[in-house]
Amino acid sequence: MKKIVFPEGDEERILKAAEIISKKRIADVILLGNVKKIYSKADRLNIRLENVIVIDHIKSPDLKKFAKRLSKLRKLKIDAALKLVKRRIYFGMMMLNDGDADALIAGAETETRNVLIPGFQIIKHREKASGAMLMNVGKKQYLFADVAVQANPDAKELAGIALLSAKTFKALTKNKPRVAMLSYSTKGSARGADVDKVKKAVRIAKRKNPELVIDGEMQLDAAIVPEVAKKKCPDSAVKGDANVLVFPDLNSGNIGYKLVERFCKAKAVGPIIQGLSKPVNDLSRGCSVDDIVELARISVMQTR
Secondary structure, rough: OEEEEOOOOHHHHHHHHHHHHOOOOOOOEEEEEHHHHHHHHHHHHHOOOOOOOOEOHHHHOHHHHHHHHHHHHOOOHHHHHHHHHHHHHHHHHHHHHHHHHHEEEOOOOOHHHHHHHHHHHHHHEEEEEEEEEEEEEOOOEEEEEEEOOOOOOOOOHHHHHHHHHHHHHHHHHOOEEEEEEEEEOOOOOOOOOHHHHHHHHHHHHHHHHOOEEEEEEEOOOHOOOOHHHHHHHHOEEEEEEOEEEOOHHHHHHHHHHHHHHHHOOEEEEEEEEEOOOEEEEEEEOOOOOOHHHHHHHHHHHHHH
C-alpha cells in the first residue's frame, strides 16, 4: 500500500482519521510527533493505532541525514537546515522527497502557506502549482480552482490552472472534464481588463489542448445552467454543463467554494495541490475527520 505521512500526528481529527485509513486499508499511515504523547492521546480518545507508524522526528536517525540533504537542496548552512528539519512539516517533506512516504497531508492546524512553502521548496514542480477543491454537490461533482495558491494569475497562468484542473478532475472522477473559465461577463456582455485576461486564457488553453472541452469567458449561471446557456451563449461547447470551474483569481475561488460548501451543505475535499511531482495536499483548518479520510483516498489516487 501507499504510505501517507501526517506531520500533525497528535491532532485529534488526524488520529481519528488515521484509525479509519488504516482499518480500511486506504493507505499505510505515518504520524509524526512525540510518540508517548500520540499514544497517550489516542488511548484517551479510545483510538486504536494498529498498523500505524509513529515517528518522533526529533529522535529519528534520519534527522541529520535530512538536514544534510536539505542543506544541499536549499543551499543552506547545516545549522539552518537542521533547524528547519526539526519542524515536522519539513521532516515530512524530506520523507516524501526521499521516497519514505508517497504523499503528505497537513493543514488541520497549520496555515496553508506554511504547508505549501516547504512543499514548493523541496518537492519538484512539474508545472506551476495551483490548488483545486473537489466539490460534491448533491449527486454532481465539480472541481473548483484555484482556491489556494495563485493570488492573481495572468492569462498564461490561468490557462495552466485550467489544463491542470481538467487532468485532476478526469483522474479523480473518471469523467470527461468540461471547463468553464468564469468571469462577470459572458461572451462580451461586459468589458474590462479582467474579462480580456480570461478570454486570452481560453485561447491559450485551447491552443495547448485542442481536444479539451473548454469555454469562456462566462458567468457562473451560463456555465452550469443549460437553460441560461441557451440564452447567453448558445454556441458554447460547455452547454451550461461545466464540471470544472476556473475562477479568475484566488479571492473569487476561495470565497466561491466556501459559499457553496456552507450554503449548499456541499462536501468539499482538498485543497488538492496540482503541479508538484508528488502529492502534497492541504487540509482546511475547519476540516472534518471524513474530509481527511477522503483526501487520503485522493492522495493515493494521485500517486498512480
